[in-house]
Amino acid sequence: MDNRAGEMQVFLRVVESGSFSDAARQMRMTPSTVSKLIARIETRLGVRLLERSTRRLALTAEGRVYYQRSQSLLSELEEIERDLSHGASSIRGTVRITCSVGFGIVAVEPLLPAFWKEYPNIVIDLSLSDEIVDLYLERTDVAFRVGQLPSSGLMARKLGTAPRKIVGSPGYLGRHGTPDSIEELAQHSFLGLNFRRTVPGMPDRGLAGPLQANNGETLRRMALAGMGLARIGEFHVREDLREGRLVEVLSDAAAGDGEDVHALFLGGERMPHRVRALLDFMTPRLRAFLDAPA
Numbered sequence: 049m050d051n052r053a054g055e056m057q058v059f060l061r062v063v064e065s066g067s068f069s070d071a072a073r074q075m076r077m078t079p080s081t082v083s084k085l086i087a088r089i090e091t092r093l094g095v096r097l098l099e100r101s102t103r104r105l106a107l108t109a110e111g112r113v114y115y116q117r118s119q120s121l122l123s124e125l126e127e128i129e130r131d132l133s134h135g136a137s138s139i140r141g142t143v144r145i146t147c148s149v150g151f152g153i154v155a156v157e158p159l160l161p162a163f164w165k166e167y168p169n170i171v172i173d174l175s176l177s178d179e180i181v182d183l184y185l186e187r188t189d190v191a192f193r194v195g196q197l198p199s200s201g202l203m204a205r206k207l208g209t210a211p212r213k214i215v216g217s218p219g220y221l222g223r224h225g226t227p228d229s230i231e232e233l234a235q236h237s238f239l240g241l242n243f244r245r246t247v248p249g250m251p252d253r254g255l256a257g258p259l260q261a262n263n264g265e266t267l268r269r270m271a272l273a274g275m276g277l278a279r280i281g282e283f284h285v286r287e288d289l290r291e292g293r294l295v296e297v298l299s300d301a302a303a304g305d306g307e308d309v310h311a312l313f314l315g316g317e318r319m320p321h322r323v324r325a326l327l328d329f330m331t332p333r334l335r336a337f338l339d340a341p342a
Contacts, residue, residue: 120320149177156330157174205310209307211305236255236276264281
């Protein structure tokens, strides 16, 4: 009997657990059985789906496509059976989201209460991190990312552009003066990111300061504490600028300095209803947030 749905479930479990042995234990099968099932799928398709090494498994390009389509098909099957068996059309399930720390705090989190009013049966699994995660291997449905997108097979919706500003506290500027040119930044304490995002005319390299961090929210807090100047996304410091807790410097020099913001996700027409509901709810609201005047 053809049991391709069962084979797909095994393949998804291997990818999500990261090993044949873990998948076998979770599905109460032997590792050799799991290995044979994956080999059978690859033989039938005539392509290699997984690259195997002693340290980890990695999806091939074909494996990513098979994973994505299998996940969508099985999710759709579950939703059909659930809707028919319960006689209800309510959308339910878990949507796993990853998002940069600052954007998650100021843009995504405030939208969740309204989202739950509309979709009370959807659970949000939210992880805030400025590290780039693999949506396939980390079992993530949606990623809100700030910055240049690497080439991938993921679907993307552009949400807008986040301008970057150079800011400092009134106390810091009172003690050290306000720079009048990019060159004068070298005379200041500069709070920087430990991953580089440079644009022409706005060098981060060579600027010294007491801190390098992997997220903009930490830079914001240290700038508020008067520890130096920071080049940071406007959405991090929008309220601080309005309330005068931080002051923008070199606004003319920083004009045009910004990064695009996207929603990345798996699937397309076959994506689970719960994921589509999340994207359709968040997209216009996040676009409005990014378009709001500073």
